[in-house]
Amino acid sequence: MSSIKKITKNLEKKYWFYTALCPLVMIGEVIFETVIPFLMAFIIDNGIAARDMQYVLRIGACMILCSVLSMCCGAFGARFGAVASQGFSHNLRRMLFSKVQEFSFSNVDHFSTASLVTRLTTDVNNVQNVYQLVIRICFRAPFMLTAGTVMAFFLNAKLAFVFCISIPVLAVIIAFISIKAYSRFAVMLEKYDRLNTIVQENLIAIRVVKAFVRGERECEKFAESADAVRNAQLNAEKLIIRISPVMQLVVYSTIIAVFWFGGKMVVFGSMKSGELVSFLSYVTQILTSLMMIAMIFVNIVLSRASVRRICEVLDEHPDIASPENPVETVADGSVEFKDVCFSYSKGNGNFVLSDISFSIKPGQTVGIIGGTGSSKTTLVNLIPRLYDASSGEVLAGGKNVREYSLKALRNSVAVVLQKNVLFSGTIKENLLWGNANASDEEIAAACRAADAADFILSFPEKYDTVLGQGGVNLSGGQKQRLCIARALLKNPKILILDDSTSAVDTATEKRIRDALRKLCPDTTKIIIAQRICSVKDADCIFVLDDGKIIGQGTHEELLQTNTIYREVNESQQTMGDADVV
Known part of the structure; x- marks a missing residue:
């Protein structure tokens, strides 16, 4: 019950209105459908038996009216149910996506x-379908079952006792099969997750697949997952499909019993023919x-x-959230x-960063050098609170980042x-992620600083050039420069460049560094790099190894005091990096 409340709490008022209205019109449909067989008995027993055509036409007109009203209620119920369920799924997807954000x-x-x-x-679609079934069939079917049973007892209580045997037997079997199938459906959804993972990885890495001629192997992996x-699905549904033959067995057994006992009653005069026809309806x-109830189950x-x-x-409780009464200005x-x-894993003591202490003044340029796996990226992720420190304090603008x-x-x-x-979108639309209100002049200035203006202007559509998904129609260096321009448009107080010039040549990188120094003199710049030339002009350079400075x-x-830094510098000189001195 708490789960249902959770996923329906933000349903908009108009959808609650349709949700409430749908069961009402479905009940109206049942009432009119229930009246029709009763009127039929009158036509057969009173009208046709007495050959009174006026009576037949009068009651027949009432039957037609009931049919039309029942059809209208059914049509409105279908519409109200569809609108309510679509609104429900829309709100639920929005809740989920907002939560993920x-x-x-x-x-x-x-x-x-x-x-x-x-x-x-898939999961939202499943819940949406059930939501529509609940507000339509979950009200219609039990009400119809109750109304039909009451009318059957009203027509002939002795014959109606046939239901007292068939209905409980059927209900127990349906409930048993449905409960047993739950765990199998849960496994099926996990298999869907695995299938979607393979599809996602393959589509994102399609160029790697092509380059390594692994298409056949990827097809095999997909086939295995699809199997x-x-x-x-078969394992889950083979239980469910057993409901159908059980239903048919009970239905036909009940009809045969009604024909057998009802026919005897008609022959011996304790029941009229019209009543038997109505009873069968x-x-x-x-x-x-x-x-219908079985389908709902x-x-x-x-x-x-x-x-x-x-x-x-x-x-899922967000690990990182704004505090009460937060500071709004850095x-x-x-x-x-x-x-x-x-540590990425709470409480296990396996720290990827240990005893990190340093300070950076406003406007300084700081470099961070270290081997692969030395936790350079992890360190800078703590500044904007993409992760929170396990212990110690991270300060920005003189205050703990947790206070903002x-x-x-x-x-x-x-x-x-x-x-x-x-x-996906145009170059300009991507740049506006940095500042949605940026003017064309500000966009052009940021692109010049990132050394991106020339290649953008070389495109026929310039800033309106449409990028493919993920910028597939750009080179690695062009994408890096666009990302730098996008960051500059934020006019940040702290700019973090995480190995973000690795795909450009050293000359281009130097132009970017010089432009950043002139354009953002008051911005603190933290540069993570593999190349010494990327950070050698920094005010301070930190050397990381195994999560420690x-x-x-x-x-x-550092050339004089740090062996690792000196060795890296010498190795890059040997490889011919002209900017390393």
Whole structure:
């Protein structure tokens, strides 16, 4: 019940109105359908038996009216149910997506991307279908079952006792099969997650697949996963499909019993022919209602697994959130780490950063050098609170980053990630992510500073050039420069460049560094790099190794005092890096 409340709490008022209206018109449809067989008995027993055509026409007109009203109620019920369920799924997807946007990196790590996609699509569709069934069939079928049973007892109580045997037997069998199928549907949805993971990875890495001629192997992997989904579906549904023959057995057994006992009653005069015909109509209504209820059980079983998976996302508590009464302004670009330790796994003591302490003044340029896996990116991720330090303090603008609202902090810190991410749309639309209100002049200035203006202007559509998904029609260096320009448009107090010039040549990189120095003199610049030439002009350089700072100072100081830095510099000189001195 708490799960249902959770996923319906934000349903808009107009959809609640349609949700309430749908059962009402469905009940109206049942009432008119229930009256029709009763009128039929009057026509047969009173009109036809007495050969009174006026009576037949009068009661027949009433039957036609009931049919029309029943049809109208059914049509309105279908419309109201569709509108309500579509609104429900719209709100639920919006809730899920908004919740995911609140997640920190550690929260996202709990779910695979493919799993979140499945939950936002397949699981929501399953719940939407059940929602529509509940507000339509869940009211119609029990009401029809009750009304039909009451009318059957009214016509002939002795004959109606046939239902007292068939209905409980059928209900127990349906409930047993549905409950047993739940765990199998849960497994099936997990197989869907795996299938979506393979599709996602293959589409994103299609160029790698082509380059390594792994198409056939990827097809085999997909086939294996698709087979696993099919087998899981069969395993789940082979229980459900057993409901159909059980239903048919009960239905035909009940009809045969009614014909047998009802026929005897007609022969011996204790029941009229019209009453038997009407009784059979109620039998059909009752058994049809039972089949509808069985279908509801099946879908509820499937949706129960989907509801659980949806609630797992909604119940996920964001690890990082704005505090009460947060600070809304970052005073300057100063950064300070005080005895900071960090672990991706809480409580296990396996720190990837240990005892990090340093301070950066506003406007300084700082370089960070270290081997692969030395936690350079992890360190800078703590500044905009993409992760929170396990212990110690991270300060920005003189205050602990936990004191700021996330929006204020992250608007003051621009990060150019290691992996360049661009979105479908034009170049200008991507640049406006940095500042939605930026003027054309500001966009052009940022692109010049990032050394991106020349290649943008070389395109026929210039800033209106449409980028493919992820910027596939740009080179790696062009994407990096666009990402730098996008970050500069934020006019940040702290700019973090995470190995974001690795795909450009050293001459271009030097132009970018010089432009940043002139354009953003008051912005604190933190540069993570593999090349010494990228950071040698920095005010201070930190050398990281195994999550610890093992050296800091200027380029010249580190050449004298730090063995690792000196060895890296010499190796790059040997490889012919002209800018290394």
